[in-house]
Amino acid sequence: MNPSQYQKFCKKTAKKFKNKEKEILTWGLGIAGEAGDVAGCIKKTFSHGDDQKKGLRENLGDTMWYIAMICSFFGWNLGDVMKENIKKLKKRHPKGFSNKTAKKDKRRDWNE
Numbered sequence: 001m002n003p004s005q006y007q008k009f010c011k012k013t014a015k016k017f018k019n020k021e022k023e024i025l026t027w028g029l030g031i032a033g034e035a036g037d038v039a040g041c042i043k044k045t046f047s048h049g050d051d052q053k054k055g056l057r058e059n060l061g062d063t064m065w066y067i068a069m070i071c072s073f074f075g076w077n078l079g080d081v082m083k084e085n086i087k088k089l090k091k092r093h094p095k096g097f098s099n100k101t102a103k104k105d106k107r108r109d110w111n112e
């Protein structure tokens, strides 16, 4: 399944909202909740010795669903967003990650 197919599938499984503000608030809060679930599964697996890797996989998928829905809300193609991210990463780390290229990046945008 390619990103566009996935995005289309996600839309089919999403609640339909009449209120657009309520819709984006739902997707925005939803992705934060799923990211928190991802963090919780990692914490339980490694700090508590309680293997939650199955839940981790499921919640990574749930997080992707919200990514697709946020893209759809703004009329963005998920594959295009992925391509833009690849372009940014190639520019930042042209030969792959290194501490040197990471340190060279002097931006202080905590949202990245």
Ligand SMILES: [Mg+2]
Binding pocket: 034, 037, 058, 059, 062
């Ligand atoms: Mg979940």
